[in-house]
Amino acid sequence: MTTSEELIEQIEDYCKELKLPATRQNFKEEIMEANEKNYSHERFLNGLLEKEADLRL
Secondary structure: OOOHHHHHHHHHHHHHHHOOHHHHHHHHHHHHHHHHHOOOHHHHHHHHHHHHHHHHO
């Protein structure tokens, strides 16, 4: 079973490999907010991608 810390490390590695700097910078905060506010997976992912798009556009 993968621990939370291992998942965080994997996410950071994917963000580096895929060159997603905004996602890497914001995903921990977004996870906490999504958990607190019971966001759907879709809303959570949309928030991350929106920040990434804002950085690039």
